[in-house]
Amino acid sequence: MTLPPPAMYPVACEVNGEKRLVRVRAADILLSTLRDQLGLTGSKPGCENGDCGACTILVDGLPVKSCLMLTVEAEGKQLTTIEGLKNSPVQHAFVRYQAFQCGYCTPGFIMNCEGLRNAHPHADEETIRVWLESNICRCTSYEEIQHAVRDVFTPKT
Amino acid sequence: MTGSPLEDRPPLAIEKVRYYGEPVALVVAEEEYIAQMAALRIKVEYELLPAVLSPKEALQSNAPLVHEHLDKYKRHEEVRPEPGTNIANRVKIRKGNMEEGWNNSVHTVEIEVTLPQSDHAAMEMRCTTAQIMPGGKVILHSASQSPYVIQRAISESFQVPLHQVIVHTPLVGGSFGGKAAVQLEYLAYMASHAVGGKAVKLVNSREVDMIASPVHIGLDAKIKLGCTRDGKLTAAEFVHLFDGGAYSDRGVVMSRAGAVDCTGPYRIDNVHCDSLCVYTNHPYSTSFRGFGHPELTFAIERAMDILAKRVGMDPLEFRFANAIGPGDTSPTQTLLDRSNLGNLPMCIAKLKAWLDTDDSPQYETHGHLVKATGVCCFWKNSNTPTDAGAGAVVAFNADGTVNLLCGAVEIGQGTRTSLTQLLAERLRMDERMIHIAPEVRTETDPFYWKTVASRSTFLVGNAILRAADDAIAQLKGLAAVVLQCLPTDLDVGGGRVFLKDAPATGLAIEQLAHGYTFPNGTTIGSQVIGRGSYTMQNLTLMDPETGKGKLGPEWTVGAQAVEVEWNTKEFTYKIIRAATIVDAGKVINPLFARGQITGAMSMGLSFSSREAFFFDEKGAVRNNQIRTYKLIRFGEQPEYFVDFVETPHMEAPYGLRGIGEHGLIGMPAALANSLTAATGVELNRLPLTPETIWRTIHDPV
Ligand code: FES
Ligand code: FES
Numbered sequence: 001m002t003l004p005p006p007a008m009y010p011v012a013c014e015v016n017g018e019k020r021l022v023r024v025r026a027a028d029i030l031l032s033t034l035r036d037q038l039g040l041t042g043s044k045p046g047c048e049n050g051d052c053g054a055c056t057i058l059v060d061g062l063p064v065k066s067c068l069m070l071t072v073e074a075e076g077k078q079l080t081t082i083e084g085l086k087n088s089p090v091q092h093a094f095v096r097y098q099a100f101q102c103g104y105c106t107p108g109f110i111m112n113c114e115g116l117r118n119a120h121p122h123a124d125e126e127t128i129r130v131w132l133e134s135n136i137c138r139c140t141s142y143e144e145i146q147h148a149v150r151d152v153f154t155p156k157t
Numbered sequence: 158m159t160g161s162p163l164e165d166r167p168p169l170a171i172e173k174v175r176y177y178g179e180p181v182a183l184v185v186a187e188e189e190y191i192a193q194m195a196a197l198r199i200k201v202e203y204e205l206l207p208a209v210l211s212p213k214e215a216l217q218s219n220a221p222l223v224h225e226h227l228d229k230y231k232r233h234e235e236v237r238p239e240p241g242t243n244i245a246n247r248v249k250i251r252k253g254n255m256e257e258g259w260n261n262s263v264h265t266v267e268i269e270v271t272l273p274q275s276d277h278a279a280m281e282m283r284c285t286t287a288q289i290m291p292g293g294k295v296i297l298h299s300a301s302q303s304p305y306v307i308q309r310a311i312s313e314s315f316q317v318p319l320h321q322v323i324v325h326t327p328l329v330g331g332s333f334g335g336k337a338a339v340q341l342e343y344l345a346y347m348a349s350h351a352v353g354g355k356a357v358k359l360v361n362s363r364e365v366d367m368i369a370s371p372v373h374i375g376l377d378a379k380i381k382l383g384c385t386r387d388g389k390l391t392a393a394e395f396v397h398l399f400d401g402g403a404y405s406d407r408g409v410v411m412s413r414a415g416a417v418d419c420t421g422p423y424r425i426d427n428v429h430c431d432s433l434c435v436y437t438n439h440p441y442s443t444s445f446r447g448f449g450h451p452e453l454t455f456a457i458e459r460a461m462d463i464l465a466k467r468v469g470m471d472p473l474e475f476r477f478a479n480a481i482g483p484g485d486t487s488p489t490q491t492l493l494d495r496s497n498l499g500n501l502p503m504c505i506a507k508l509k510a511w512l513d514t515d516d517s518p519q520y521e522t523h524g525h526l527v528k529a530t531g532v533c534c535f536w537k538n539s540n541t542p543t544d545a546g547a548g549a550v551v552a553f554n555a556d557g558t559v560n561l562l563c564g565a566v567e568i569g570q571g572t573r574t575s576l577t578q579l580l581a582e583r584l585r586m587d588e589r590m591i592h593i594a595p596e597v598r599t600e601t602d603p604f605y606w607k608t609v610a611s612r613s614t615f616l617v618g619n620a621i622l623r624a625a626d627d628a629i630a631q632l633k634g635l636a637a638v639v640l641q642c643l644p645t646d647l648d649v650g651g652g653r654v655f656l657k658d659a660p661a662t663g664l665a666i667e668q669l670a671h672g673y674t675f676p677n678g679t680t681i682g683s684q685v686i687g688r689g690s691y692t693m694q695n696l697t698l699m700d701p702e703t704g705k706g707k708l709g710p711e712w713t714v715g716a717q718a719v720e721v722e723w724n725t726k727e728f729t730y731k732i733i734r735a736a737t738i739v740d741a742g743k744v745i746n747p748l749f750a751r752g753q754i755t756g757a758m759s760m761g762l763s764f765s766s767r768e769a770f771f772f773d774e775k776g777a778v779r780n781n782q783i784r785t786y787k788l789i790r791f792g793e794q795p796e797y798f799v800d801f802v803e804t805p806h807m808e809a810p811y812g813l814r815g816i817g818e819h820g821l822i823g824m825p826a827a828l829a830n831s832l833t834a835a836t837g838v839e840l841n842r843l844p845l846t847p848e849t850i851w852r853t854i855h856d857p858v
Binding site for chain 1: 190191194278279280281282328329330331333362363568569570571748749752753755756758759760782783784788789790791792793794797
């Protein structure tokens with residue numbers, strides 16, 4: 001059986017501050033495009049249907065589960081993956097509080113926190129809880145992550 | 158056929174499919190979506206066979222046989238299948254005199270407990286790639302705890318010389334025992350072979366990972382426990398039926414662990430235990446964090462709580478009074494001493510102090526809210542093969558920095574960091590001067606049995622210390638020639654080799670690392686490469702009739718507590734606090750150690766409060782997604798308390814004991830004990846969902 005070559009669509013977007021042009025099938029999800037075409041493997045598949053948050057990235061500054069977004073929907077958008085962060089306070093806090101073990105869930109947690117900082121720079125405990133509930137970590141006890149995030153949202157004098 | 162210790166599993170089903178999710182065909186394509194479309198075109202016709210859906214059912218005399226030819230399977234390691242039945246393995250403990258034990262018992266309890274199969278649910282799904290090079294070399298990349306086991310398995314199954322099989326294991330996204338089994342690697346090899354050796358990648362989707370790859374073992378147990386009037390344990394009898402699923406894999410060895418440590422950390426002179434790994438038509442089981450211990454601990458610790466109530470003793474005091482100690486013997490009749498056994502009374506005392514710091518009583522009601530605490534103790538020996546071993550190489554760079562080569566896989570437990578710290582401590586150098594690669598490569602890294610059983614810092618750690626000592630001897634030997642003294646006059650530390658009596662006189666390691674060059678250019682010595690290896694010492698197999706034997710080097714012990722708030726109106730509960738006191742022998746990295754313990758506690762609480770596979774009447778898994786198979790989430794974590802006791806294990810690097818699994822072991826039991834105290838009904842079945850509790854109270858059938 002030979003399949004006809006699939007129709008490909010060009011998608012132009014900005015990834016971590018760089019203009020990128022990709023050609024994708026209509027059914028390609030953003031997570032696969034990032035990982036397989038752009039080599040940005042920091043975003044992780046943990047379920048590929050929105051349950052775990054490991055694939056979270058920022059789209060125009062807000063967190064999106066990249067397994068639930070089609071690549072063609074990214075046209076004209078600004079995407080930030082974990083590779084686009086360098087020395088962010090959230091990253092530092094995760095290191096300081098040992099908020100990861102295997103690290104597989106970490107990019108998703110960090111991107112979600114970055115989005116939370118954009119949306120609610122002064123988020124309280126309850127807002128943090130509601131936002132981070134969407135990510136799963138199987139290694140840590142969440143206590144470490146809570147400490148790290150709390151630190152990020154504590155006003156520094 | 159594949160499988161260890163018992164070769165009972167074809168990589169793809171032959172003749173019959175034994176569990177829902179068992180792989181039946183492989184499709185290789187250039188793109189994943191093409192493979193998916195092709196797979197949809199495969200039509201399989203199944204004839205429905207009678208299924209065996211619980212270990213108890215499997216043992217009925219008229220039960221259908223999951224494996225008809227148990228006698229034909231090849232065996233590695235110790236395993237005792239019983240052909241003509243569904244028993245893959247039976248392990249016996251016969252210690253003391255049961256009649257006498259029961260005669261001396263004034264109080265006895267008899268209970269049955271049930272733990273269903275559940276999932277490891279590591280965030281990274283299992284995945285592997287395989288490629289067969291034109292010269293016959295096989296290259297695999299695998300997210301695994303056992304690269305060297307894969308190497309061996311591929312070599313033996315497909316007749317490739319061992320050195321021609323190369324396995325690389327990068328950082329692994331969590332595994333918890335689930336990635337110790339070899340499964341996808343066989344399939345990837347076969348797929349690559351089918352397409353002329355091209356590189357083939359095989360990645361489980363979450364759904365497939367949960368139903369097709371091996372899962373966390375289940376247990377149906379029956380236990381009878383007796384004690385004297387004043388609460389001294391006299392006798393214990395166990396029947397452990399482990400739900401190994403359709404293929405035995407490591408379930409066989411877990412059933413052994415279920416026997417070896419069946420009594421929990423208590424002094425009981427008369428013990429009778431039959432621990433079985435039973436075939437059912439469930440997914441097959443493999444090792445899971447705690448390796449049979451969370452399960453056996455649930456059984457014994459539920460019985461301990463009930464017996465304490467009978468005697469009228471405080472549950473923690475009852476445990477303290479019966480705590481096992483030096484001079485006692487284990488169920489397998491190993492004599493215990495201060496080195497091979499941690500200090501349980503000390504752990505209990507520390508737990509009691511923690512419980513007492515909060516002035517409020519351990520049982521309290523406020524309207525429809527009931528606060529209650531449950532406690533438990535645990536112990537764990539490693540049940541490793543008698544020849545489990547590891548090697549290590551410590552190679553010096555010209556500038557005095559060091560490359561450390563070893564085969565311990567980083568699965569998030571921090572092993573490779575802790576091992577680097579051990580080496581830095583021995584060489585007395587800054588750990589930042591030691592390089593360790595994140596990845597394990599079987600062709601360059603010395604052998605390590607596999608990264609399981611909380612044994613890496615012990616086995617690999619000992620190998621590294623020997624390699625360090627070897628390197629130190631080389632450095633001293635060379636420096637002695639240059640400094641014109643005896644090697645024994647010298648010490649190594651701070652990047653130098655120097656005279657003990659005159660530390661100012663010495664040489665920088667970089668002057669020696671690749672040989673010493675005199676001013677005239679003549680060089681003596683050469684690159685300093687330390688080598689070391691270590692294998693388990695003095696372990697024995699078990700006596701088939703009595704179970705007598707030495708199954709591991711030491712027991713880590715600990716005491717745990719869980720406090721819940723039970724809502725009598727809604728039948729829901731919150732986990733408020735959870736504590737673990739563990740005898741770690743020696744804490745190597747305090748932050749990692751706490752993280753390992755709380756992480757394991759979290760997993761234990763998640764597993765006992767909500768995780769289970771649900772099957773339909775034909776044995777199909779109904780919840781193979783994270784939205785239907787619930788895991789604990791951010792915000793549900795209780796307040797954690799962790800503290801350590803340090804009783805050194807003399808054979809281990811710096812006296813350390815395994816701690817990677819142990820935080821999990823008692824959580825199911827402590828949670829059930831707390832909820833039993835809160836609800837007033839004995840809760841002997843996991844998971845402890847509001848529904849299970851409601852059923853236990855209102856609908857006990
Ligand atoms: S992979 Fe996207 S939410 Fe799990
Ligand atoms: S660190 Fe492993 S899943 Fe979060």
